[in-house]
Amino acid sequence: MPIDAAEALAAAPRTGEIAWDRKDVLLYHLGIGAGVPATDPGELRYTLETRLHVLPSFATVAGGGPPGVTGALSLPGVDVDLARVLHGGQSLTLHRPLPAEGTATAADRITAVHDKGEAAVLVMRTEVTDANGPLWTSDARIFVRGEGGWGGDRGPSARPAPPAGDPDRTVERRLREDQALLYRLSGDRNPLHADPGFAKEAGFDRPVLHGLCTYGVTLKAVVDTLLDGDVRRVRAYATRFAGVVFPGETLRIRMWRGEGAVRVVVSAVERGDAPVLADTVVEHR
Numbered sequence: 001m002p003i004d005a006a007e008a009l010a011a012a013p014r015t016g017e018i019a020w021d022r023k024d025v026l027l028y029h030l031g032i033g034a035g036v037p038a039t040d041p042g043e044l045r046y047t048l049e050t051r052l053h054v055l056p057s058f059a060t061v062a063g064g065g066p067p068g069v070t071g072a073l074s075l076p077g078v079d080v081d082l083a084r085v086l087h088g089g090q091s092l093t094l095h096r097p098l099p100a101e102g103t104a105t106a107a108d109r110i111t112a113v114h115d116k117g118e119a120a121v122l123v124m125r126t127e128v129t130d131a132n133g134p135l136w137t138s139d140a141r142i143f144v145r146g147e148g149g150w151g152g153d154r155g156p157s158a159r160p161a162p163p164a165g166d167p168d169r170t171v172e173r174r175l176r177e178d179q180a181l182l183y184r185l186s187g188d189r190n191p192l193h194a195d196p197g198f199a200k201e202a203g204f205d206r207p208v209l210h211g212l213c214t215y216g217v218t219l220k221a222v223v224d225t226l227l228d229g230d231v232r233r234v235r236a237y238a239t240r241f242a243g244v245v246f247p248g249e250t251l252r253i254r255m256w257r258g259e260g261a262v263r264v265v266v267s268a269v270e271r272g273d274a275p276v277l278a279d280t281v282v283e284h285r
Helices: 005-010 022-031 041-047 056-060 068-074 179-186 196-201 211-226
Strands: 014-020 085-094 102-115 119-130 133-145 169-174 234-241 250-258 261-268 274-284
Touching (some): 022 041, 022 056, 022 179, 056 234, 068 133, 211 274
Antiparallel strands (some): 014 102, 085 234, 119 133, 250 261
């Protein structure tokens, strides 16, 4: 079978050096919709190098290499077709605020392989450290369609109950028609997000937006709306990708305050509030 769970789990971490600078951070922020209105002081924190605050989700593209979803496909024990791959979920734990420029060592490894019957699920963990110690840890959950059914562990299936009551805040974020083309310049060149022919082969009638772009748009909305615009307050951020987003759509982002955390649900307005992000939590100071 293309996924050898035993080999994947036993493999030593793959390590490499990554580096980023202020230009990379600025480009990422523009890729998730920062800068509207262009002269707003709150937006200039993301778009002007002299005031730059780094949104923690930048960690998912720092270094400019392939994201966890495609990076995992080159790890030992994994040999699958990219067209069968979907990003199922993402979590991020911040050990310190992210610097606007830096160099670090990233170590990737598969920490779990689950058999969901019609699909396999890989969990790839990335641990990043610099000269001052740990910076962040992230987990990417990767669904590989058609690769389950070998009798392996199904993994956890319980999900948190949806938030109760009316949201404390609801905001809408309109995406650009070229949002995916702009976001992909930060490193994720998967043709699913740009090439209509590849998207059709993968089962979509047109290219879809990167899940991690929606992930960044959502975190920015939470920080700007409920965390006083202070990126340093974010401790951790996790989500499950519940549905696709198409460039040009409007995201409806509902937020519920909690003790040290914000619960979030995201949907696509133009498709009858079709689910986009679920089981989403931003932990904060």
